[in-house]
Amino acid sequence: MTPPKLEKSQSLFQRAQRVIPGGVNSPVRAYRGVGGTPPFIARGEGPCVIDVDGNRYVDYVGSWGPLILGHCDADVLARVAEAAASGTSFGAPTAAEVELAELICDALPAMDMLRLVSSGTEATMSALRLARGATGRPRILKFEGCYHGHADSLLVGAGSGVATLGIPGSPGVPEALAELTVQAPFNDLAAVTQAFEKWGSELACVIVEPIAGNMGCVPPEPGFLEGLRRLCDAYDALLIFDEVMTGFRVAWGGAQVRHGIEPDLTCLGKVIGGGLPAAAYGGRRELMTQMAPEGPIYQAGTLSGNPLAVAAGLETLRRLSKPEVYDALESMTQRLTQGFAERAREAGVPFTSASVGGMFGCFFHPGPVRNFADAQAADEPAFRRFFHVMLEEGVYLAPSPYEAGFVSLAHGEGELAATLAAATAAFAAAAAR
Numbered sequence: 381m382t383p384p385k386l387e388k389s390q391s392l393f394q395r396a397q398r399v400i401p402g403g404v405n406s407p408v409r410a411y412r413g414v415g416g417t418p419p420f421i422a423r424g425e426g427p428c429v430i431d432v433d434g435n436r437y438v439d440y441v442g443s444w445g446p447l448i449l450g451h452c453d454a455d456v457l458a459r460v461a462e463a464a465a466s467g468t469s470f471g472a473p474t475a476a477e478v479e480l481a482e483l484i485c486d487a488l489p490a491m492d493m494l495r496l497v498s499s500g501t502e503a504t505m506s507a508l509r510l511a512r513g514a515t516g517r518p519r520i521l522k523f524e525g526c527y528h529g530h531a532d533s534l535l536v537g538a539g540s541g542v543a544t545l546g547i548p549g550s551p552g553v554p555e556a557l558a559e560l561t562v563q564a565p566f567n568d569l570a571a572v573t574q575a576f577e578k579w580g581s582e583l584a585c586v587i588v589e590p591i592a593g594n595m596g597c598v599p600p601e602p603g604f605l606e607g608l609r610r611l612c613d614a615y616d617a618l619l620i621f622d623e624v625m626t627g628f629r630v631a632w633g634g635a636q637v638r639h640g641i642e643p644d645l646t647c648l649g650k651v652i653g654g655g656l657p658a659a660a661y662g663g664r665r666e667l668m669t670q671m672a673p674e675g676p677i678y679q680a681g682t683l684s685g686n687p688l689a690v691a692a693g694l695e696t697l698r699r700l701s702k703p704e705v706y707d708a709l710e711s712m713t714q715r716l717t718q719g720f721a722e723r724a725r726e727a728g729v730p731f732t733s734a735s736v737g738g739m740f741g742c743f744f745h746p747g748p749v750r751n752f753a754d755a756q757a758a759d760e761p762a763f764r765r766f767f768h769v770m771l772e773e774g775v776y777l778a779p780s781p782y783e784a785g786f787v788s789l790a791h792g793e794g795e796l797a798a799t800l801a802a803a804t805a806a807f808a809a810a811a812a813r
């Protein structure tokens with residue numbers, strides 16, 4: 381295996397670090413978790429990305445989920461170009477925003493209304509404000525290892541103990557605010573029950589990634605989501621599904637449709653923008669009508685409902701609305717993770733994986749991985765060895781064992797074969813101490 385030529389990326393990375401913190405506009409892109417120079421990407425082509433040195437990679441990051449049709453989809457580009465020819469932004473209502481809102485609300489039975497915003501962070505931040513405003517309660521409950529963007533109330537670490545009051549997860553998050561966030565382990569209904577028994581009258585909501593995708597990919601255990609629904613109902617708290625990652629990724633609609641659960645509020649992002657900045661939060665009419673200007677709870681955004689992002693999102697969702705799409709996506713993703721598991725076994729490497737719809741996760745861990753503590757017990761050095769051989773062999777994975785991977789509709793037999801061929805060498809490297 382010869383490391384890919386990265387001279388131009390290395391030079392760009394040095395320049396970038398002089399004017400952008402860490403040389404990147406989002407921390408995970410800096411490869412701090414795996415070491416080495418992040419390839420600077422020049423262009424995408426279907427299931428692949430090509431870096432500035434001309435190295436081609438089969439892409440399983442897909443811009444962290446949005447590129448479910450693959451890069452440079454001709455119809456998405458055409459719709460965006462058409463929209464751009466009429467203007468890039470007006471800060472005024474447009475017909476396409478209504479079409480996108482109607483399409484999404486039709487797909488999610490629990491969603492009567494929604495508000496478009498520009499990022500998943502904005503969506504979850506707004507949903508929390510709505511939950512607190514609608515219930516008049518200050519506390520929220522989230523799960524360790526679930527990531528919901530970087531709003532202060534959601535950047536909290538877990539204290540000691542099972543259900544704990546949060547501690548600041550970053551400098552700049554006030555302790556007084558972090559304490560209002562209760563943390564519990566994912567898949568641990570007993571801990572959530574304890575939290576409600578202790579703070580139930582103060583809890584505005586539970587926010588959860590219904591299929592966790594920020595500790596690797598960790599599905600909910602049978603009964604977990606149903607238990608959250610039951611506890612929220614019992615204590616008059618709101619259940620918020622953060623489907624920024626899972627929305628239209630794991631099923632038409634998302635995890636709530638797959639599991640038949642109706643949250644009170646849902647956050648969406650990534651796929652609904654088709655690669656451009658669009659996200660949303662929404663839910664029952666009696667909740668959403670409390671948002672300004674109809675109600676008193678404030679939220680706003682200069683580029684919310686941006687015409688180009690809406691055009692990309694509409695084209696993407698229209699293409700996903702065909703029933704056979706998710707069967708094809710799920711089948712390809714399962715074949716990928718099964719192929720990884722076979723090669724890990726042959727190499728004698730402790731390994732477990734999960735795949736749901738078009739997303740997957742890999743752990744260098746014998747399994748089961750049911751929460752963040754389990755994910756943290758995986759063999760990170762083995763992951764790093766695996767990651768770099770895959771990159772050298774032309775396979776572009778998320779540079780962290782705590783991220784999920786994404787398959788697009790553009791990934792075909794050739795990409796699967798090339799990926800599994802690379803994995804044979806990569807698992808051998810992972811096995812070597």
Ligand code: KE4
Nearest residue numbers: 406444499500501527528529594622624625
């Ligand atoms: P953004 O603000 O990055 O658009 O969305 C935040 C967010 C909210 N909810 C979930 C479930 C998410 O996964 C995310 C963002 N996901 C990360 C990757 N795990 C984005 C990549 C990055 O941070 O650069």
